[in-house]
Amino acid sequence: MINYKRFSLENGLRVLVHEDKSTPLIAMNLLYNVGSRDEDPAMTGLAHLFEHLMFGGSMNVPDYDTPLQLVGGENNAFTNNDITNYYLTVPSENIETGFWLESDRMLELDFSQKNLDTQRNVVIEEFNQRYLNQPYGDALLKLRPLAYKVHPYRWPTIGMDMAHIRNTNLEQVKGFFFSHYAPNNAILSLTGNIGYELALKLTQKWFGPIEKRAVQSRNLPAEPEQTEDRILTIERDVPSTALYKAWHIGPRNRKDFYTLDLVTDLLAGGESGRLYTKLVREKKLFSEINAYLTSDIDPGLIIVQGKLMKGVDIQNADESVNEVISGLLSKNGIKDEMEKVKNKFESTTVFSNTSILNKAANLSFFELLGDPGLINNEVEAYRNVSYDMVIEAIKRYFVPSNCNTLNYISTREEK
Amino acid sequence: MMNNLQRIQPPVFPVEKVSIPEAKSFGLNNGVPVYLIEAGTEDIMRLEFVFRAGQIKEYKPLLASTCNMMLTEGSQNYSPEELNRLLDYYGIFLNLSIEKDCSGIILFFLNKHIEKVLELSREILFRPVFPEAELNSLMKKRLRWYMVNREKVQNLAVDQFFESLFGKIHPYGYQIREQDFENMTPSLLSDFHSKYYTPENMAVIISGKIHYKTTEFLNSYLGNIGSRENDDEDPVRLLKSEKLKKVHINKPGTVQTAIRIGSATINKRHSDYPGLKILDSILGGYFGSRLMKNIREEKGYTYGISSSISSLDLTGYKIISAEVGQKNCQKAIDEIYREIKILQDVAVKKEEMAVVRNYMSGEMVRMFDGPFALAESFRSAWEFGLDSSYYYRLAEKIKTIDPDEIIELARTYYNINDLYEITVGSE
Numbered sequence: 001m002i003n004y005k006r007f008s009l010e011n012g013l014r015v016l017v018h019e020d021k022s023t024p025l026i027a028m029n030l031l032y033n034v035g036s037r038d039e040d041p042a043m044t045g046l047a048h049l050f051e052h053l054m055f056g057g058s059m060n061v062p063d064y065d066t067p068l069q070l071v072g073g074e075n076n077a078f079t080n081n082d083i084t085n086y087y088l089t090v091p092s093e094n095i096e097t098g099f100w101l102e103s104d105r106m107l108e109l110d111f112s113q114k115n116l117d118t119q120r121n122v123v124i125e126e127f128n129q130r131y132l133n134q135p136y137g138d139a140l141l142k143l144r145p146l147a148y149k150v151h152p153y154r155w156p157t158i159g160m161d162m163a164h165i166r167n168t169n170l171e172q173v174k175g176f177f178f179s180h181y182a183p184n185n186a187i188l189s190l191t192g193n194i195g196y197e198l199a200l201k202l203t204q205k206w207f208g209p210i211e212k213r214a215v216q217s218r219n220l221p222a223e224p225e226q227t228e229d230r231i232l233t234i235e236r237d238v239p240s241t242a243l244y245k246a247w248h249i250g251p252r253n254r255k256d257f258y259t260l261d262l263v264t265d266l267l268a269g270g271e272s273g274r275l276y277t278k279l280v281r282e283k284k285l286f287s288e289i290n291a292y293l294t295s296d297i298d299p300g301l302i303i304v305q306g307k308l309m310k311g312v313d314i315q316n317a318d319e320s321v322n323e324v325i326s327g328l329l330s331k332n333g334i335k336d337e338m339e340k341v342k343n344k345f346e347s348t349t350v351f352s353n354t355s356i357l358n359k360a361a362n363l364s365f366f367e368l369l370g371d372p373g374l375i376n377n378e379v380e381a382y383r384n385v386s387y388d389m390v391i392e393a394i395k396r397y398f399v400p401s402n403c404n405t406l407n408y409i410s411t412r413e414e415k
Numbered sequence: 416m417m418n419n420l421q422r423i424q425p426p427v428f429p430v431e432k433v434s435i436p437e438a439k440s441f442g443l444n445n446g447v448p449v450y451l452i453e454a455g456t457e458d459i460m461r462l463e464f465v466f467r468a469g470q471i472k473e474y475k476p477l478l479a480s481t482c483n484m485m486l487t488e489g490s491q492n493y494s495p496e497e498l499n500r501l502l503d504y505y506g507i508f509l510n511l512s513i514e515k516d517c518s519g520i521i522l523f524f525l526n527k528h529i530e531k532v533l534e535l536s537r538e539i540l541f542r543p544v545f546p547e548a549e550l551n552s553l554m555k556k557r558l559r560w561y562m563v564n565r566e567k568v569q570n571l572a573v574d575q576f577f578e579s580l581f582g583k584i585h586p587y588g589y590q591i592r593e594q595d596f597e598n599m600t601p602s603l604l605s606d607f608h609s610k611y612y613t614p615e616n617m618a619v620i621i622s623g624k625i626h627y628k629t630t631e632f633l634n635s636y637l638g639n640i641g642s643r644e645n646d647d648e649d650p651v652r653l654l655k656s657e658k659l660k661k662v663h664i665n666k667p668g669t670v671q672t673a674i675r676i677g678s679a680t681i682n683k684r685h686s687d688y689p690g691l692k693i694l695d696s697i698l699g700g701y702f703g704s705r706l707m708k709n710i711r712e713e714k715g716y717t718y719g720i721s722s723s724i725s726s727l728d729l730t731g732y733k734i735i736s737a738e739v740g741q742k743n744c745q746k747a748i749d750e751i752y753r754e755i756k757i758l759q760d761v762a763v764k765k766e767e768m769a770v771v772r773n774y775m776s777g778e779m780v781r782m783f784d785g786p787f788a789l790a791e792s793f794r795s796a797w798e799f800g801l802d803s804s805y806y807y808r809l810a811e812k813i814k815t816i817d818p819d820e821i822i823e824l825a826r827t828y829y830n831i832n833d834l835y836e837i838t839v840g841s842e
Binding site: 065070073124348351 | 422423424428431503504507525552555559560562566669701713716717718738771774778780781785
């Protein structure tokens, strides 16, 4: 049981505090409710580029990192489709420096041309390193626009075209800041060696004076229902052919999220998952295979991806994946497997919540979803999934007309 | 209200002295050393079995890692499917661990399953059967993974780096070739296993909220494991650097070049090591390091650049790593050497010393925060016959090292003519 307290400031900042005296550290997590889904389609990648700029100094702090290092702290951040999340850990006696730094960059960034120029290059190198210079690195860049035709999830967080990054100017960056970075669009979590009183006092002191801002309202185009299966075949100079399949699911807050999470665990939760057992171990069609949910807030995807063994026909591999999925509709042995993945989920949750950073990130994210209590209730929600619910979800989502397939063909194998 | 608040850095408090809970040690009935580290608030444990059975012991490439990976592929009492199913059923996380010197397994579990964990551990560690069909299929899979890995410039660079530093004959250095995936047999594995996965070669490191019956259970499941008589000598191979200091591997079609620069150096047992660790931090060991500030934050040549130093049983090494766009590759390399030169010639200023001292002190707090971090820190000293006094020496050095000593260390250990420079990318 993770005990937490919650309060909010007049300027709209929401705050969650969880005290854990067993650690000498405090974790601070500041979530901004802005991600790549909030970008202009003509200027994608801005949310993530912005995350980089957030380290380049703010109104009263020329450089974010050095003062934090000076107090023994460490930090990082990530951006995804939905959120931009900043986090740090620091020995508890120096937590106030964390407040000073985070509040100052919420107040106003130092929008410097030099910083923008450098970070544009860094992001382009990041794109090259992660997506271009890796075998299969571009697969998800191809899969997204196959699955999404309208919704902003069709482009990746790093941006759909590096020209967008190259062309970003300072005015756009400023505009982005003032329409998304605001106390009333952020959630602060503090976990570890900090009590409620101190958290309240320091939050009021440092974040209290920041004015509420007019946050750009979110009005995203809904993805129309897919009506027929989509297949894209591309050829690449890679050692083995790979298969990617994606089915649309509902939003994160829909009740069947945990059912689908459980389905992916039945399929690929560890080496005893069905896909591994049947297709890697028994049939030897794949060298590796995985299944997961994208866990997006708006309607997301369930993705199965695997690399084929030498000489395996991709049609055959694809059909075998479908067979494993429909195999879940047969009751045989399922009860034990359901119990197995539920135990594993519980264990995973307990282990994840031993880290103050995880706890802080989870509290912020669950607050954004509307219920921080999920940090304690997820295991129960997952345990409550019945086999009937599994069957219903499989029949609802795993249908060909809802499926997107990317055949990533190795040109080397054909020779 | 806004005008009243002075937005300047709040007082900086020195990071409290690091406190390290000592491990309790005792021996099982068969003499296996056990180390218990009590920590944490949840009823969970981390259990590590470590054997002196790393790559250094293998007389054929891939033998040590294959033996380790085959441990969960079937035992006297369980099929591979059954083993994996049981591990998942009890919510146990099992990590295989294979390194240059040691190998073993690490398990994470809820305390209530401790008996099951020990029963399965005994099967996995001491009763594996190495079935031929599973072995053949593992080698085929590994070959596929290898082919994918060899597409990545960073892997090609690291493999070449170790070969250049430690030679083509020694297991620290040799690179894996396609043909190494052939001719692996169950009998090779069981020979290796019976020779090195033995009580004489192992230790058990346990951390968490330790179950009150841990000692009793350990003895009943593992205390009577014996070992076979074995007079075979370990293979002796030459550890010798290659002559050629600069190696470029052409990998057409890549958009970035992987750079690895470094050389063999002292390891943790040497009294200069704590100082070298601090020097390494200043150069490239954290986000505020000189390499990061100059090459990423100032010039934008790379997404990330870092340096690190690592210890091996017979030696140690330092390595600087980055992936850089082709057109900036030479510029980045020049800057790396320039930064090393500056460390040899110019005293580090007080302000920077304060930042690195405090950052590293904070890092030490993180290294001993919670049962998992504690066990890892314990293990990485224990492996070299060291204990918490090593960390206290490091903590002391962080507080007391002066700029002259840094210059001295940079001159002694970063002789530019000794450094190897590996680049992999398209020409």
